């Protein structure tokens with residue numbers, strides 16, 4: 088900030104905690120912090136990675152620019168001999184949806200997780216050196232959620248020792264896979280395996296799509312892009328593809344791991360949610376401290392909008408959720424690593440829980456984040472609607488996360504199946520463990536009473552936990568009892584699916600709250616850091632309690648009076664967080680390049696930069712617009728003539 092006026096300096100001076108230590112907590116470790124900081128600056132200082140022109144480029148120019156950036160990123164990765172961790176951070180800070188996301192994020196993990204040793208030895212070195220580029224081709228025009236309903240077939244021909252991959256209908260065309268449309272040379276294609284005329288369910292196959300010499304599709308394969316998507320710029324940097332197939336390569340597949348890549352990616356999506364959410368919150372918080380409206384007396388300064396309680400009531404729960412998702416993401420990564428190690432030892436016991444947690448938390452965090460980005464746009468008033476605020480594009484890029492890698496409702500129904508199974512086994516030999524361990528105390532949770540008598544009682548983590556556990560246990564048991572009244576359980580499941588989804592949401596919110604509380608039990612150094620995190624944890628939990636008061640009251644988990652006391656406590660927490668708000672978003676350590684927002688600038692110098700940015704719009708290249716002579720002038724002349732008549 089040398090030589091630059093910091094318009095937010097007063098705000099930064101108010102902080103009551105050690106921001107540098109908070110940065111380490113946010114990053115996860117000092118090592119990750121230092122690495123991220125170094126790579127973020129490297130990307131920000133490289134002109135090839137500029138992204139302020141995305142909203143105004145045509146689709147073709149946008150896409151070519153993305154190819155250029157991806158090639159440049161790879162060049163820098165090789166030149167600088169970056170490690171896998173550094174390379175992945177570099178792609179993260181380049182911040183542009185591209186075929187490389189699917190190559191590294193799904194194609195490589197699918198081979199690592201599902202291919203045999205021999206197949207891995209053949210394909211992984213090529214993929215690591217980007218001598219082949221891969222994608223994940225599961226979804227078809229006719230089926231996405233229902234994976235067992237996929238129509239593409241893979242028929243083994245013993246004479247040629249090959250699989251014939253065939254899309255027999257229009258609806259069996261692979262539709263949506265990222266990178267497939269224009270770039271990928273290979274794909275992991277999901278198809279129904281047929282041998283000796285017998286079907287064996289859906290399996291993954293590594294398929295070559297395009298020639299490595301001239302990039303033309305191989306014989307029998309038709310490929311293209313599926314067309315423009317939501318938002319200008321935004322996700323249109325990605326080629327989402329359609330194919331219809333002919334022949335191809337080889338089998339892999341240990342059966343139980345067929346869905347493994349989805350578990351992996353859902354886990355990464357939870358961590359990504361905290362990134363997208365924190366980014367939107369950083370923009371809205373800084374701008375709310377800069378923006379002033381009303382409240383001036385005797386010509387004095389007006390009120391910063393961040394000081395309005397309504398602004399705090401909308402903004403601070405989002406700030407708290409960004410931290411909450413960060414910590415639950417850390418925990419989920421641990422859970423995923425643990426389940427992977429167990430699977431390698433043929434221990435499948437924790438797979439159902441890992442599936443339920445990744446599916447449920449993916450759903451919860453992406454739904455919340457997509458809504459929160461839109462809320463941040465509104466929190467920035469009119470200027471939030473400008474592309475230069477960074478928020479419209481962030482929303483457009485982020486919102487499909489509610490759909491891809493499993494529609495969020497479909498995923499919550501998976502959690503519901505897991506919950507109902509857990510409830511049905513209560514009282515049996517099989518004791519609930521892990522995230523459902525609380526169900527083991529179901530008798531207590533069905534009748535316990537919340538002890539809160541005054542607002543401060545809500546600051547006790549055990550009180551919060553018990554209220555959340557009682558709410559979830561009671562909702563789950565209630566819906567399980569209703570299910571039991573149906574002669575056909577599947578019919579009951581369909582009929583009661585809205586209640587089941589609500590119970591799943593309650594269960595997932597409980598996981599997030601409990602993992603935040605567990606985080607606070609760790610040794611966290613730095614003046615005031617743990618105290619601030621404690622406040623954010625309470626805000627996250629009490630805001631959910633307030634928003635879902637109906638659940639807590641209808642299950643009798645708390646009384647109306649206790650609900651009202653929770654709200655009083657929330658207001659008090661907002662006042663305590665207020666002086667720390669700017670420092671709490673500084674702790675995300677985002678560069679102005681990554682934020683990509685005039686409103687969220689680190690120095691708070693919003694107005695001159697907004698003005699400057701507006702003049703850069705191509706529409707301002709000429710004072711009189713193109714089209715004046717054809718369309719405006721004749722109109723004005725006609726009006727003149729009409730007026731004379």
Ligand SMILES: CC/C=C\C/C=C\C/C=C\CCCC(=O)SCCNC(=O)CCNC(=O)[C@H](O)C(C)(C)COP(=O)(O)OP(=O)(O)OC[C@H]1O[C@@H](n2cnc3c(N)ncnc32)[C@H](O)[C@@H]1OP(=O)(O)O
Nearest residue numbers: 188189192225231232233234346349350355442491492493
């Ligand atoms: C680092 C960056 C990472 C990525 C790149 C970044 C950005 C890229 C952007 C976008 C990428 C998007 C990619 C995609 O979208 S790929 C396509 C994803 N598709 C889906 O997610 C489809 C969703 N559908 C399903 O997952 C399933 O079909 C289903 C909804 C779960 C339906 O299954 P169900 O009807 O139960 O039937 P079965 O399939 O037979 O399941 C039976 C049995 O298996 C259990 N199960 C289901 N799924 C899993 C799983 N993933 N892991 C473990 N176990 C699973 C299920 O619970 C059931 O168990 P029971 O014990 O009850 O028998």
Ligand SMILES: Cc1cc2nc3c(=O)[nH]c(=O)nc-3n(C[C@H](O)[C@H](O)[C@H](O)COP(=O)(O)OP(=O)(O)OC[C@H]3O[C@@H](n4cnc5c(N)ncnc54)[C@H](O)[C@@H]3O)c2cc1C
Nearest residue numbers: 223224225226230231232263264265487490491492493496
């Ligand atoms: C940007 C983007 C990128 C993608 N990238 C890839 C990729 O790389 N590779 C790939 O293979 N796929 C990809 N996809 C596809 C994606 O995974 C699917 O679109 C997603 O899984 C949802 O499936 P669907 O489209 O079939 O939705 P549908 O299942 O048709 O959903 C339509 C509606 O029906 C509801 N619904 C469906 N089933 C049920 C049910 N059982 N009970 C109650 N309600 C139900 C849903 O909630 C939803 O409201 C991508 C999609 C997008 C948007």
